[in-house]
Amino acid sequence: MLLANAEAWPGFDTTVDLLKGGEAGIPAMVAGIAKVEREARVRSVGYGGWPNMLGEMEFDAGVMDGTTRDVGAVGAVPATLPVSALAYEVMRHLPHVMLTGAGARRFATERGFAVDEVLHPDSKRVWWEKLEQQMTPQQRAAFPDIPLAPLSTAITDPERVRDTTVFxxxxxxxxxxxVTSTSGWAWKYPGRLGDSPIPGAGFYADSRFGAAACTHTGEMTMRCGTSRSIVLALRLGHSLEDAVKLAVEELAELKSGFLAGVVIHAMDAQGNHQVVNYRCDEEIRYWYWDERMDKAELRVAARINP
Structure with missing residues (x-):
């Protein structure tokens, strides 16, 4: 079975075909999500994503094998596509769980990844137009040698791009x-990591019990350990529905910091799945396929309130 968010459309069928052919889950998902990362029409991941405050692309990704609980993750990676494949290389070839920034790029070179052009021309145009609107003439003249924190607070992700790709x-x-991948929060402060590369927050898998992954506001799911909470609740005997409800209740307890919407994707070891929309204004859709189906279906996530 395969579950992914709506932005997975460029590579979902690729992963389905590989799973049908008997491919293991992680390489099958990495192959599919790589197509998402290279698709310019997907505006929250990879080449089609959005730069940080300085106009630089920084990519995050994570992979987790639920049988071994091995994890590979990368964060704030420059000039690299597909970054989910790089996270897989971390899992396979290093004793570490996570690499970030220049170190992750160095490892990418060692593993044969090209240095990619990753800033889409339209993303560059919109980035500067939005940023320019918030700056004084003096700031524009001195940019980028100005304090960025005030601008980060003022812009607050005007495109509302938070739809990480999760498989x-x-x-x-x-x-x-x-497997997860994202270009992260648009106009983020350089070096910001969301939940996508954080095991237990943006993703978690244990083949004995279940798996979960989150999109949208990683600042919330990192504080609650949302994905791990769901899998732990399954381990403790809760149903999938109750496990997800518990995780949403924890999110609802947050009263400070940046608060917005969260989408939870989850499945249990018995083959049940659930995708819920907590506090997102827009309709949330997701892709689903299992071995009983002729083709994948695009479905609507359930709205949930604690």
């Missing part, structure tokens, strides 16, 4: 896994 799968061997 959750169960392969033919009943192994569960998760």
């Amino acid at each position: 959750l799968a169960r392969d033919a061997g009943a192994n569960l896994g998760a």
Whole structure:
């Protein structure tokens, strides 16, 4: 079975075909999500995504094997596509769980990744237009050698781009896994990491119990350990519905900091799945496929309130 958010459309069928052919879950998902990362029409991930405050692309990604609970993650990676594949290389070839920034790019070179042009011309145009509107003439003249924090607070992601791409799968061997990728919060402060590369927050998988991944406001799911909370609740005997409800209740307890919408994607080891929309104004859709279906379906996530 395969579960992914709506932005997964460029690569969802690729992963389905690989799973049908008996491919293991993680490489099948990495192959599919790589197509999402290279698709310019997907405006929250990879080449089509948005730069940080300085106009630089910084990518985050994570992979987790639910059978071994091995994890690979990368954050704030420059000049690299597909970054989910780089996270997989971290899992396979290093004793570490996460690499960031220049170190992650160095490792990418060691593993044979090209230095990619990653800033889409339209993203560059919109980035500067939005930024320019917030700056004084003096700030524009001195940019980028100005304090960025006031601008980060003022702009606050005007495009509301928070739809990380997440894939959750169960392969033919009943192994569960998760893969995530994002360009992160548009106009973010340089070096910001969201939940996408953070195991337990943006993703978690344990083949014995279930898997979960989140999109949208990572600042909230990092504070609550949302994905791990769901899998832990499953381990403790809760149903999938109750596990997700518990995670949403924890999110609702937050009263300070940046608060917005969160989308939770989850599945259990018995083959049930649930996708819920907490506080997102827009309709949230997701892709679903399992071995009983002729083709994947685009479905609507349930709205949930604690």
